[in-house]
Amino acid sequence: MDLTSPLFDRIRAQRKPREEPRPAARRCDAPGCTAEGTYRAPMGRLREGQYLCFCLDHVREYNASYNYFNGMNDTDVARYMKDATIGHRPTWTMGTRRGAKGFREEGQPTEDPLGLYRGGVRRPQAQKREPRYSPVTMRAFDALGLDETAGAEAIRNRYKELVKRLHPDANGGDRSREEKLREIIHAYKTLRAARLA
Numbered sequence: 670m671d672l673t674s675p676l677f678d679r680i681r682a683q684r685k686p687r688e689e690p691r692p693a694a695r696r697c698d699a700p701g702c703t704a705e706g707t708y709r710a711p712m713g714r715l716r717e718g719q720y721l722c723f724c725l726d727h728v729r730e731y732n733a734s735y736n737y738f739n740g741m742n743d744t745d746v747a748r749y750m751k752d753a754t755i756g757h758r759p760t761w762t763m764g765t766r767r768g769a770k771g772f773r774e775e776g777q778p779t780e781d782p783l784g785l786y787r788g789g790v791r792r793p794q795a796q797k798r799e800p801r802y803s804p805v806t807m808r809a810f811d812a813l814g815l816d817e818t819a820g821a822e823a824i825r826n827r828y829k830e831l832v833k834r835l836h837p838d839a840n841g842g843d844r845s846r847e848e849k850l851r852e853i854i855h856a857y858k859t860l861r862a863a864r865l866a
């Protein structure tokens with residue numbers, strides 16, 4: 670059976686929620702994992718009442734990525750799920766493990782915001798989240814009083830504002846803030862060099 674066909678997707682969306690399987694009969698749904706699928710994980714907002722079964726490692730990994738859908742509207746989630754089950758040709762099937770053809774080792778998806786398919790088979794370290802930027806860059810955001818989600822325009826505006834506020838000309842020639850000003854300029858240059866501003 671071709672698990673990636675739109676037909677299968679339609680059938681899958683309509684079928685009743687699976688009964689909870691006996692633990693002994695069920696293996697972890699993560700590709701290549703032979704551990705027992707002792708832990709149930711909800712399949713998501715469009716698959717209410719349906720569950721995947723994972724070992725402890727993989728249920729943690731799954732739960733870590735599950736939050737990705739928070740804040741997405743229904744259209745976005747639907748588009749993602751559709752892409753993930755059809756266009757992305759996932760290495761993780763959303764169905765049962767017995768449909769082993771759903772696990773693909775080649776043809777990695779080009780987009781993978783969940784990180785589910787990265788690396789194909791097993792990623793024991795996958796739940797470790799890498800910081801988004803280097804410590805130097807993070808300190809630069811800090812110096813400007815911004816967090817790392819600030820966009821280029823916000824960075825530029827904050828920089829201009831701080832320079833204006835700290836500049837000796839704006840402080841009646843008071844040079845006491847020069848150190849802080851230097852730090853701000855350095856931080857801004859750092860973010861520019863990282864193409865963030």
Ligand SMILES: [Zn+2]
Nearest residue numbers: 697702724727
């Ligand atoms: Zn597993």
